[in-house]
Amino acid sequence: MTRGQANLRRQSGAQAVYELMRAKIISGEFRPGARLTEPELASTLGVSRTPVREALRLLIAEGLVDQLPTGGSRVTPLDLADIRRVYDIRARLEGLLARDACTRMTQPDLDALARLIDLMHRLRGDETEVLRIGREFHARIAEIAENRWCDQLLHQIRGHVDRYRSLSTREPGRPDLAVAEHQAIYEALASGDPERAEQAMRVHVEQSATSAAQAAGAVPS
Missing domain, CATH: 1.20.120.530 (GntR ligand-binding domain-like)
Known part of the structure; x- marks a missing residue:
């Protein structure tokens, strides 16, 4: 586990995951149009799927992530x-x-x-x-x-x-x-x-x- 992942665990779950994912979208580390899956995000961030799911919900509400008809999600493309x-x-x-x-x-x-x-x-x-x-x-x-x-x-x-x-x-x-x-x-x-x-x-x-x-x-x- 990296130091960042350890710090993430000590913070307030979904809010910390939301802020981290949001920062990655804004910086372009999560590229426009990139698919986002709960298992992969949970593994990458070193957290369970529950805070990832809540973070995605918040990002969808903010318009930074799109909910796909298939049930998956992606970073909202640039327009x-x-x-x-x-x-x-x-x-x-x-x-x-x-x-x-x-x-x-x-x-x-x-x-x-x-x-x-x-x-x-x-x-x-x-x-x-x-x-x-x-x-x-x-x-x-x-x-x-x-x-x-x-x-x-x-x-x-x-x-x-x-x-x-x-x-x-x-x-x-x-x-x-x-x-x-x-x-x-x-x-x-x-x-x-x-x-x-x-x-x-x-x-x-x-x-x-x-x-x-x-x-x-x-x-x-």
Whole structure:
């Protein structure tokens, strides 16, 4: 048994299996369209079939796994139209969060965002870190905005957003562009202009959508 499998056993069963499988789908380790079987997953993860079955149920409800007519399941394939729909919703919601955050921004908030931007610039060659810091930047804006309705709606599509966001960074040059876009969002927020902040956020999300769609076209289903 590997260390990861031992840790998995100590965690809360189905929830731990769900989180692990979800992470593998988002990262692409479980490839789009790949068949998922309970016995194989249970063996690979070192758990019984019961938590695997519950994890699959949660992933099907989230739309990250498809239930097949035969009774099996598979990782939901990538779909270009779906990418556009998800990102359109994300652009509208995150744009509103940026607008709201701009009206509530304090100097300590700006300082915290500035530190993330500085860190992103220094680590711009590491796409994994750029992605991680970007998530933290967006989360901080959402926290400042205090718009629970936007938060809840984004949470409902979070798995798909994370999946396509991870995909978008695979495009050559995309991490560098993402750093520049986050810099533009920060400057818009610092300007105190809510409309500018919303527009900067929407431009960033729409550019991410284009990169995700291009990357999806190069990923076998």
